[in-house]
Amino acid sequence: MALQELSTNRKTLGIKAYQAIRDEIISLQIKPGEMIYENGISAQLGVSRTPVREAFNMLLKDELIEILPQKGAQVALISQQKVAEAQYVRECLEVSTFKIVASMWNSKEAKFRELEDEINNIINQQEQAVAEQNYVSFVALDGQFHEKILSVIENRTVLVVMNQMRAHLNRMRYLELLEARHEQIGIDQHKEIFAAIRANDPSKTEILLAWHLRILDDVRPDIIKKYSHFFKES
Amino acid sequence: MALQELSTNRKTLGIKAYQAIRDEIISLQIKPGEMIYENGISAQLGVSRTPVREAFNMLLKDELIEILPQKGAQVALISQQKVAEAQYVRECLEVSTFKIVASMWNSKEAKFRELEDEINNIINQQEQAVAEQNYVSFVALDGQFHEKILSVIENRTVLVVMNQMRAHLNRMRYLELLEARHEQIGIDQHKEIFAAIRANDPSKTEILLAWHLRILDDVRPDIIKKYSHFFKES
DNA sequence: ACATGTATACTTGTATACAAGTCAACTGAA
DNA sequence: TTCAGTTGACTTGTATACAAGTATACATGT
DSSP states (O other), X not given: OTTTTTTTOOOOHHHHHHHHHHHHHHTTSSOTTOEEOHHHHHHHHTSOHHHHHHHHHHHHHTTSEEEETTTEEEEOOBOHHHHHHHHHHHHHHHHHHHHHHHHHOOXXXXXXXXXXXXXXXXXXXXXXXXXXXXXXXXXXXXXXXXXXXXXXXXXXXXHHHHHHHHHHHHHHHHHHHHHOOOHHHHHHHHHHHHHHHHTXXXXXXXXXXXXXXXXXXXXXXXXXXXXXXXXSOO | OTTTTTTTOOOOHHHHHHHHHHHHHHTTSSOTTOEEOHHHHHHHHTSOHHHHHHHHHHHHHTTSEEEETTTEEEEOOBOHHHHHHHHHHHHHHHHHHHHHHHHHOOTTSHHHHHHHHHHHHXXXXXXXXXXXXXXXXXXXXXXXXXXXXXXXXOOHHHHHHHHHHHHHHHHHHXXXXXXXXXXXXXXXXXXXXXXXXXXXXXXXXXXXXXXXXXXXXXXXXXXXXHTGGGBSOO
16 A cells, blocks of 8 residues: 555565555455464565564554564454444544535546546446456455545545554455445445535535445444454454 | 553563653654664663664654664654644544534433543643643643543544544644643633533534634744744745 | 473564665875 | 765664573373
């Protein structure tokens, strides 16, 4: 994700390791609760323990792992509490921002016309991803849709925070996609939301978005039961 | 700050170094733009470079320093853009949350009565801090007021994010306190906001809070001119 | 059989050694 | 004087060595 570390384009082995491990965690390639070890990862990546340790510290700050002293690092279990908290933060920021974008939108400006093309493009790609049943791609594109709209207000900090929140929401989302099929509903909602934005209708945008962000809530009990070993509180 | 690292109460030298340096940065004891070096800090703290490096990596994630490869680390200049961004995030989260708290408040419950005492206590201490012209204490208490109210919704993630934002807003606040004297206004606003919350009046809470969060905006041009060497964009 | 102590192979935490980039000051030739 | 080249003292980045905590298997004594 191009968001992080745009300070000086410094790409140490530690940062690369961080990004690699983080991707594997939030895409469930490494399972919640799984133990990982500095030695193991460093052998796997062909570097020494030092960069891996740096990566672990960053993951710890993201709350994506827990470090058990002298025992190893455990990939964080999915916490319903944490998911709810991240969802709340996301909703606050995203609703406020989308409303602003809705009130700003002006198709006469080139900037917005470009954006419109890009967003329509994302939506099209999403439909294709659904057709191909490529859920990894689908989730990534879903993120891009939201990010594109957020980016209108030119607030990098919002994107960074949302990125942090998304890390925790993503794993839940993957599980839910494995179970229930509302990708098409999600895409339709994207279209409606984008229409409300283009129509300069902040209130409608707010209502649609709040609904959209909660679409997955009702599936959760099933998920939690089925994958209870991935969850902290179960 | 008890917020961080409640995972396992692990307190490595790296974490201690991080907290120590962070405090010095956000309280302007280390000046924006100042260079700091792993060797220097490690000698100062009496530890090796390793824990200091870990601290630097955490500070980098907070965007409180920039690491210039092979040259050293520079304490981040205060960025007006970053301050505005952090302010926006803060406002979104704090306004939404205070409104919820205002709608929840119920003086009949013991929980709220305890909180009321604690908050009144904070306000009293603030008045004392102003009387003693103890600005460091004043800023800390201001933070506590907001945090106490946020804590009602029991969302640790919100507190963590606010803490991140506060790090960037704090340095600005210190400069402003050196220049303009609206501490008393700030305290009065706290009282009004708290009254609106107790009166279960979310709308009034929102208006008062939004105003409160912007009280410092008009002083900024002076500050930026006077301390221009601390700022990124000037 | 069963508790108890111990060796051993793991882990993370910390210090240190070494590699390589950066910059400034100095040297020496034109 | 001026400018190119070089040395050397800094810096961070990475690897490695060592210290110390943890858990498990196993031997030993009862």
